[in-house]
Structures are given as C-alpha cells and as structure tokens.
Amino acid sequence: MHWAGASLRFQEHEFKTRTVYGDIPGANLLDWPITLADLEPFYDLAEKKMGVTRTNGIPGLPGNNNFKVLYNGATRAGYKMVSTGPMAINSEPRDGRTHCYQRGFCFQGCRTGAKWSTLYTEIPKALATGKCELRAKAQVVRIEHDARGRVSGVLYYDGEGNLQRQRARAVCVAANAIESARLLLLSASPMFPKGLANSSGQVGRNYMRHLTASVYATFPHKVEMFKGTTMAGIVEDEARLDPKRGFVGGYHMETISLGLPFYAAFLNPGAWGRDFTRALDQYAYTAGMWIVGEDMPRETNRVTLNDAVKDAYGLPVPNVHYDDHPNDVAMREHAFQRGAAVYEAAGAKEVYRVPPYPSTHNLGTCRMSEKPRDGVCNKFGQTHDIANLFISDGSQFTTGGAENPTLTIVALAIRQSRYIADQMKQGAI
C-alpha cells in the first residue's frame, strides 16, 4: 500500500558482490546463488503483471514540478539517465484500473488504484479463482513442525483474538524482513532450539535497509513537490559500479515529497527554532529527492528477540540493530554532495541534508546462499533446513542492490511459486 511504485531491475554485478567488490572488511558480502540471467524471464513477467511504465510498450508518466526541478538540475550537472522512471503506476488505463490522476501523496495509498498494490490487484484476482482464502487481521505467532522436522502448520490469532491452528503442506513466510526473522526465531523448539531454518545462525542477521538519505532544497518559485506522483523521477547515473568514487556499490536519486507532518519529523534542521520554522514556511517552494543505495550486509546488523518487552500476545518484540558500514558513510557523503550539486545547478536558495529515516526497505534477514552454512534459504527461497518452509519476501535478498526492491521481490515470488508447484507435483513436498 505504502510503496512509491519505483520498479528498477537489479544490475548484473549486484548479484555477485563478493566476487566483484572483493572482501570488504566488516561486511558479510556473498554472491547470490542466482544471476541476472536467471531472473530476467521473471522480471519480464513481473513488469507485465505490475504494468511497469517504459516496459511492454507502456508510456512513461508525465513529469510533475518536483521532477522538472530534478531533471533540470541533473542534466545541468551532467547526468544523462534521468527520466520519470519505470513505475508500477498506470500511465494509461490498464488491467481494469484507471490511470494516475497525479493527485500526490502516493505513500498514503493510491486513491484511484492507478498504482499496483497486492491489496487491490493480486488479492482480488486470487480470490476470484476460488483457490485462495483471505483471513484478515490474523497474526501468525508460531510455525509448527512434525517429528520428522517438516513444517506442519501455523498457530495464529484470528481477528477476534482467538488462537487457531491451520495445518499446511508448505508454509511461505512473507512478513517483511523484521517480522519474518522474528517468526522463525519465535518458532524455536527442542528440535530447532535456535529457531526454524537457523542451523547456520544466520536468521535475523545481515539486516539491510538501503543507504537512504534525502536532500531537500528551496527555490525562489513555487515547486509544490506534493502535487503529482511522489517518486516518478529517477537519476540512474550514480547506480553504476565505480569504486574510484571511494566506495563500492551505487545509488539512485529519486524524487520524493512527504506530507508536512512526515517532512517536519525528519527535516534537518529539525524540531524547533527559527531555522526549522523558516524551512517549514518554505514547504511550497521546496523540491526533494531521496537517495537509495546499496548498504553493506553485516552479521551484527540483526533482528533479535527482546524478552523484556512483549507484544499484545505476550511474545517478545523484535529488536533491530543497525550500524552504518564505512562504505555506507562514504556513499552517503558522496550522494549528499551530488544531490546538492543537482539542486544548486537548478538554482536552489538553500539545501538541506536529511539523514536516513529509521526504516525503509527492510531486507536480508533470511538470505539466499549457495551453501547452507552461509545463509537461510536456497536459490528458490526454500530453507536449507526444512524443505517445505519457504522465505517469500525481501528477507531472502543476499545483498540489497541499489534498486527499490519490490520488483525483485515479485519476480522472485513468481519464480518460487512455479518451483513450489513443481515440487508438489513431484511429491517432494
């Protein structure tokens, strides 16, 4: 619901970071067990399903004012790959949904249904097949297994707060990287004392959230960045591999506009004082960009259970620990400088560097690996330890890439679903 719609494919080298970047001290880099070529047919299917602009003959979105400022500054600063991006937002009516009305605030959910969202695109289609049942407001609290160590079902609280058991032939976990890892850890048993699928000790580790930072700038004339699509504006030049910049990996600059409360909560200079109120007074004259770059996976950046704090069901809440790697710090500094250069080239009066939001693209806590000792699941998201337990969300990312992850999550899910169907047909699960 809350995503912006940016749908970029990973680059080839981003599947092979350990090989291409080398041994970066303090980073737990690992090559994915798949390549771009493996995923390309599924990217094709995902783009078609999601109606990604600039693919399958779908025209790009028009540029709003925030894009025009970014475009003018970026092209004057020498960037070449600047467009309204590949977006999973209808630029024309498609798939029974209308086109984007450019009303803005896409992060709140798209009022017209122009933006692809599982809530009103995939789930209704699945329900219409008669083969899918949706149990809303349910929360799974434990995955159960049998005496052979195969998962056998889940325990969940239904919408009325009653504990229910659902038996299952296979379980796919897709609760986002923090809750997916938490659920595996919460499901520890005498047979799996460290949690399910955790013989490697990697469940919860290598938590990534992308580099993230923002640059905002004020201009003499009104920009009204909030009018129109939030993120239809992408500069791709800095996403290249070029260690001469002082870091490995790359980043994208993408237009962003936040509603005033969200904007005020994170703005730097923040919280109070004349500098803060002056910046807020300039809201209508402000343009914004978000930096999304590849952060380093680290074993110590991890999700663990906090036994001292319990949720509504009496279960330990997740603790999330994250420290920047020096590579992340170097990349962010570069991105801040280049972002400022873009807006200065467009005639900015003032430029604000805004540090990362605390949580963005949660990735990597149940990563794919060739060898079971290095990760949690194989190249199909099937856990190394338990053949009928699958990781189906961004938790399975081995590394994060410099791209917004949803398109890759969808491509992996399509690929995984075919594998599961095949495995079931063969009677392997």
Ligand code: SF4
């Ligand atoms: S601007 Fe965003 S929220 Fe509004 S119609 Fe377009 S995609 Fe939907």
